[in-house]
Amino acid sequence: MAASSSELPERLVVLYASQTGNAMDAAERVGREAERGGCPAVDVLSMDCFDPSCLPRERYVVFVVSTMGQGDPPDSMKDFWTYLTRKSLGARWLEGLFYAVFGLGDSTYGKYNYPAKKLDRRLFNLGAERITEKGLGDDQHSSGYEGALDPWLLILWKSLNQTNPSLLPRISDAIHPNLNILGDAKVEVIYYSAPQDTTISDPKILIERARSMSPALKYHNEGEPQFMLQMKLYTCVYIHL
Numbered sequence: 001m002a003a004s005s006s007e008l009p010e011r012l013v014v015l016y017a018s019q020t021g022n023a024m025d026a027a028e029r030v031g032r033e034a035e036r037g038g039c040p041a042v043d044v045l046s047m048d049c050f051d052p053s054c055l056p057r058e059r060y061v062v063f064v065v066s067t068m069g070q071g072d073p074p075d076s077m078k079d080f081w082t083y084l085t086r087k088s089l090g091a092r093w094l095e096g097l098f099y100a101v102f103g104l105g106d107s108t109y110g111k112y113n114y115p116a117k118k119l120d121r122r123l124f125n126l127g128a129e130r131i132t133e134k135g136l137g138d139d140q141h142s143s144g145y146e147g148a149l150d151p152w153l154l155i156l157w158k159s160l161n162q163t164n165p166s167l168l169p170r171i172s173d174a175i176h177p178n179l180n181i182l183g184d185a186k187v188e189v190i191y192y193s194a195p196q197d198t199t200i201s202d203p204k205i206l207i208e209r210a211r212s213m214s215p216a217l218k219y220h221n222e223g224e225p226q227f228m229l230q231m232k233l234y235t236c237v238y239i240h241l
């Protein structure tokens with residue numbers, strides 16, 4: 001029986017089933033992006049570490065599953081799948097659950113991405129609601145499975161935000177492609193004007209000194225650095241320029 005919405009946790013669970021690590025990597029990326037978007041609680045778990053009978057108690061679950069053998073699920077998905085296919089589970093068993101499925105496979109196989117396709121259909125038939133359509137990663141894509149994962153994640157975050165805006169209060173951080181922030185950053189910026197520093201005339205030396213103190217950004221004007229920014233980082237921040 002479905003739990004009432006007031007009892008359900010405001011957390012995102014990412015369940016993955018992986019044989020050789022790709023789906024695990026993809027799931028960890030989903031988790032990182034959700035955290036970056038300010039999601040209050042994110043748990044990334046292998047499917048065999050999650051009791052499928054507890055699924056109705058969750059509210060938001062993203063599944064990331066690969067394909068093995070000839071359209072078979074990875075070992076870590078087998079018990080979970082056996083449970084989910086029980087006839088005793090009714091059409092409303094997962095009512096109140098919002099989910100999304102991303103599959104990893106290879107389109108040269110006849111049974112392309114079968115576990116993801118079957119899981120997506122079964123969850124829907126058990127009463128769960130899709131956050132977005134399933135995504136299918138393909139080894140044959142020039143960028144591998146990420147060729148499909150990148151655009152799928154953008155849609156996932158936007159759809160999830162529409163479902164519940166409080167789940168991703170900083171959605172722009174989640175979907176910003178060039179800014180990876182781990183945790184809340186507190187940054188103190190100190191400006192150094194190169195011409196006023198009489199002891200250092202060579203801008204390259206100035207840059208190296210600033211870099212040796214802390215991560216630094218340099219601003220260029222016609223090829224020359226005009227200012228140095230010394231950034232004191234109190235939490236972990238990556239900025240890709």
Ligand SMILES: Cc1cc2nc3c(=O)[nH]c(=O)nc-3n(C[C@H](O)[C@H](O)[C@H](O)COP(=O)(O)O)c2cc1C
Binds near residue numbers: 112114139
């Ligand atoms: C032995 C083997 C069998 C595979 N069988 C299939 C298959 O039947 N259908 C499919 O779509 N992909 C198949 N794949 C492709 C994998 O699903 C794909 O490489 C995926 O990224 C692996 O993810 P993982 O590292 O998380 O297990 C197979 C790959 C291997 C190595």
